Amino acid sequence: MSYLDLDDVHVRLGDTDVLRGVTCSLDARTVAVVGENGSGKSTLARLAGGLTRATAGTVRVLGLDPARDAARLRRRVAVVFSNPDTQIVMPTVAEDVAFSLRSDKLPRQERDRRVDEALRRFGLADVADRASHDLSGGQKQLLALCGAFVRRPDLVIADEPTAYLDARNARRVADHLFADGDHKLLLVTHDLALAQRCESAVLVKDGTIAAVGPPAAIVEAYEEELAC
């Protein structure tokens, strides 16, 4: 079943028509979103995450209407951006991960168990009590991911999550995003090798979806376009 259904969706921000009549139905477990700067990729990601509203058209994310089911959507969708500093809110690493579970109202023991498990999985157990803002850039992005995954989301939306990372940390972050699990992944990226790890890809052009298909074919079409 598709988890992102858009029907003739328009998004107008200020005096710009950022998305113009987007229709698509995405059901692959991992989907890359590629396209030139300013084409509308982040807006598409924010729309899917319920962070930006459609001006017109129909949006369904995991079958939910973001305009009516915002709270339910927030529980099931996690969004990760390129700059982890914008997502770290608590003084220590462990507190920051626990903060992600605040609305789940779990018993304290269960919450602590889930935080410990997530810290171990993301290689952050040794820095659990460190000040969040003292982490390296790579560790901060792992912390942002850890906070996203500890909630066990059905859909992870990652907008250029490896943009500021060195090759080793970029690989680590990507491996977590692609790790086996029940979550779907919508990945906005300029890293075309990373895009090709996805099962499907979307090419965004001038606020519209120019093509959807196997990543190799979409990347080839995009590279041809860039060469023009």
Ligand SMILES: Nc1ncnc2c1ncn2[C@@H]1O[C@H](COP(=O)(O)OP(=O)(O)OP(=O)(O)O)[C@@H](O)[C@H]1O
């Ligand atoms: N809040 C806003 N108000 C007005 N225009 C906006 C706003 N947010 C984005 N835009 C414009 O919408 C267009 C698409 O932006 P978006 O960030 O979705 O593109 P993108 O494909 O993700 O770009 P990049 O690859 O550079 O991150 C750009 O022209 C941008 O300037």
